[in-house]
Amino acid sequence: MTRxxxxxxxxxxxxxxxGIDRLLADGARIDALRHGRVGLLTNAGCRTADGxxxxxxxxxxxxxxxxxxxxxxxxxxxxxxxDFAAGAAVPDHRDAASGIDVVSLYGDRQAPAPDHxxxxxxxxxxxxxVGVRCYTYAATAAxxxxxxxxxxxDVIVCDRANPLGTATDGPPLDPALQSLLAYFxxxxxHGRTLGGLVAGALDxxxxxxxxxxxxxxxxxxxxxxxxxxxxxxxTTPDAVRFYPGLVLFEGTNLSExxxxxxxxxxxxxxxxxxxxxxxxASAWPTGIAATAGDIRPTAGEFAGQTxxxxxxxxxxxxxxxxxxxxxxxxxxxxxxxxxxWQSGSAGRPLIDTLxxxxxxxxxxxxxxxxxxxxxxxxxxxx
Numbered sequence: 001m002t003r004x005x006x007x008x009x010x011x012x013x014x015x016x017x018x019g020i021d022r023l024l025a026d027g028a029r030i031d032a033l034r035h036g037r038v039g040l041l042t043n044a045g046c047r048t049a050d051g052x053x054x055x056x057x058x059x060x061x062x063x064x065x066x067x068x069x070x071x072x073x074x075x076x077x078x079x080x081x082x083d084f085a086a087g088a089a090v091p092d093h094r095d096a097a098s099g100i101d102v103v104s105l106y107g108d109r110q111a112p113a114p115d116h117x118x119x120x121x122x123x124x125x126x127x128x129x130v131g132v133r134c135y136t137y138a139a140t141a142a143x144x145x146x147x148x149x150x151x152x153x154d155v156i157v158c159d160r161a162n163p164l165g166t167a168t169d170g171p172p173l174d175p176a177l178q179s180l181l182a183y184f185x186x187x188x189x190h191g192r193t194l195g196g197l198v199a200g201a202l203d204x205x206x207x208x209x210x211x212x213x214x215x216x217x218x219x220x221x222x223x224x225x226x227x228x229x230x231x232x233x234x235t236t237p238d239a240v241r242f243y244p245g246l247v248l249f250e251g252t253n254l255s256e257x258x259x260x261x262x263x264x265x266x267x268x269x270x271x272x273x274x275x276x277x278x279x280x281a282s283a284w285p286t287g288i289a290a291t292a293g294d295i296r297p298t299a300g301e302f303a304g305q306t307x308x309x310x311x312x313x314x315x316x317x318x319x320x321x322x323x324x325x326x327x328x329x330x331x332x333x334x335x336x337x338x339x340x341w342q343s344g345s346a347g348r349p350l351i352d353t354l355x356x357x358x359x360x361x362x363x364x365x366x367x368x369x370x371x372x373x374x375x376x377x378x379x380x381x382x
Contacts, residue, residue, distance in 0.1 A: 017217030019158030019195065020126045021049045024061055034067030036121035039112075041074040041105070041144055043082045045230035046126045046160075054126045054158075055080075059098055070100055071120050076127060076140040077106040078231045085232065085299070086258070105140050110180060111147040123148040125157045128230040129194040131164030132244050133173070134354050137230070138194045139183035142201045149207040157213045159195030163240050166191040168381050169322045169374075170244070171357035182356025187381065189244050189322050233257075239264035242288070242312055245325020248360070251351025253340045254332070257309070259297035267328060268295045268309025270302065271338040277331065278310045284327050287319035288312050323374055326360065330370040 023029060038058075046054040055073060063069035073080060079090040080102045090104040103109075103116050112123075123144065127137040145155045170188025184190065184197050192200075195213035202208055229235050234243065246264045249256040254272065257263040268274070274292035281290035295309040312324070333339045341361060344350035352358040363373045 017049060018126075018160045019214035019216050020046065020054050020057070022214050022217070023124070023156065023158050024048065024057060030061050033122060033124075034062055034064065037068075037071040037119060038062055038122045038124060039072040039074060039116070039120040040070055040124045040126065041076065041141060042126045043075055043078065043080055043230075045082045045128050045228050047228055051226070055095075055098070058124065058126075059100070070098070072116065073098075073100050073102040074112060074116075074123075074144060075102050075104050075106070077136045079104065079106075082229065082231055105144055106136070110140065111143040114151065117148055117151040117153050120153060122154040122156060125155065125194075125198070126160075127194060128160050129162065129197070130230060130234065130240050130243055131162045131189060131191070132247065133170075133184060133186060133188050133190055133356060134181045134247060135231075135243075136180050138197045139180050141194055142183065142198045143180075145198050145211060146202060146205065149202065149205050149210055152207070152210075155211040157195045157198050157211070159193050159213055159216045161216050162191065162193050163237070164189060164191070164244065170377055171355060171359045173356045174358070177352060177356050177358075179353060179356075181353055187377070188355060188357075233263040235261070235263060236265065238312075238314060241314065241319055242321040242324065244322035245328070246312075246321070248325045248329060248351065248354065251342055251344075251349065251354045252329070253338070253342060255295070255297060255300065255302065255309075257295060257297075259299035259303060260295045262295060262309075262311055266293075266295055266309045266311045268307055269338070270305070270307040271336065272308050272310075272332070273336070274308035274310050276335070277328070280331050281310060281312070281324065281328055284324065285320070286324045286327070287314060287316050288321070288324050289315050323370075326374055327370040329360075330364055330373070333364050 040058055042054045048057045059070045078084045084090050089107040092104050093102050095102050125141045127141055129138045148155050168187040168189055168191040173182055173185050199213050234240050243264050246256045249267055254267055254269040257266040278290040278292040290310045290312050293311055294306050296306045297303050342350040344353045349361055351361050
């Protein structure tokens with residue numbers, strides 16, 4: 001894993017040949033899978049290079065004689081269709097298109113149950129991570145893979161490129177705060193692929209030899225026009241680029257734009273001085289410009305209300321989304337008395353759970369500057 005003293009560019013890149021494409025092109029491996037029972041953990045945000053949904057492509061390949069097709073589908077947060085809101089419970093159901101049962105791995109159940117695993121011989125995983133530890137797909141993949149290995153089921157992880165590249169940023173995990181949102185012992189912006197995270201988490205498993213990772217190929221340009229959201233709120237590539245910093249606002253009484261067309265591309269609150277905030281943010285060395293405007297969310301505490309916000313746009317190929325978020329949090333906390341942290345489970349500040357560390361909150365409450373906070377983490381990574 002490459003480490004840098006400050007985050008590198010959030011490049012406009014995705015895998016041109018993902019692990020799922022390489023699996024489908026491996027005739028011998030597909031033929032072997034046709035003779036067994038295969039489960040697939042994926043969602044609608046996963047496509048092959050030609051734009052086919054991964055689930056449809058794998059099911060078609062496995063249905064060629066003598067194969068029966070997929071035995072079962074598994075879905076992460078947001079569900080198989082990637083249309084459930086963040087944090088919403090996702091029910092089990094039957095996929096209407098294929099007639100295959102879909103088992104939810106988000107909510108009360110975070111890993112396949114023994115009866116689910118008894119119905120398959122191999123678990124294939126194809127999910128798109130976005131390079132930030134609190135994004136739950138990689139943790140779900142790791143928990144599913146562990147359960148499969150525990151049950152003697154083979155695991156194939158089809159890897160995809162990390163859209164944020166290999167640079168790291170932010171605090172390491174505090175083991176006392178480990179959760180689905182903070183599962184891996186890596187920096188908050190982790191610089192790894194989903195396959196690398198899963199393999200690393202299971203490296204000491206007694207059946208590690210039954211887990212394989214099919215690597216992705218060389219990266220190619222991101223085609224913004226054909227963007228397929230990996231989850232409902234990441235509707236554009238720029239939302240992914242800004243996500244490392246703007247997701248921090250989920251731990252505050254500000255909005256990061258969920259329920260608007262600008263989710264993860266804006267920050268707003270009824271009491272925010274958007275003009276002053278935009279002026280301040282545009283002056284920071286993040287490669288991101290800000291403008292003041294209004295948003296009107298359709299969901300959340302302020303649904304149906306219009307309030308001031310700042311919208312973000314890249315000024316070049318390189319941008320520092322995490323640095324933007326930390327600087328904006330520090331600026332708002334210092335200049336707006338209405339700013340507050342949200343409370344999470346067991347009375348713990350939600351920002352600590354989200355970040356997997358209390359370091360940011362404690363530093364801001366102590367009055368540390370954003371530059372000092374960022375420098376500490378970036379110096380450690382250098």
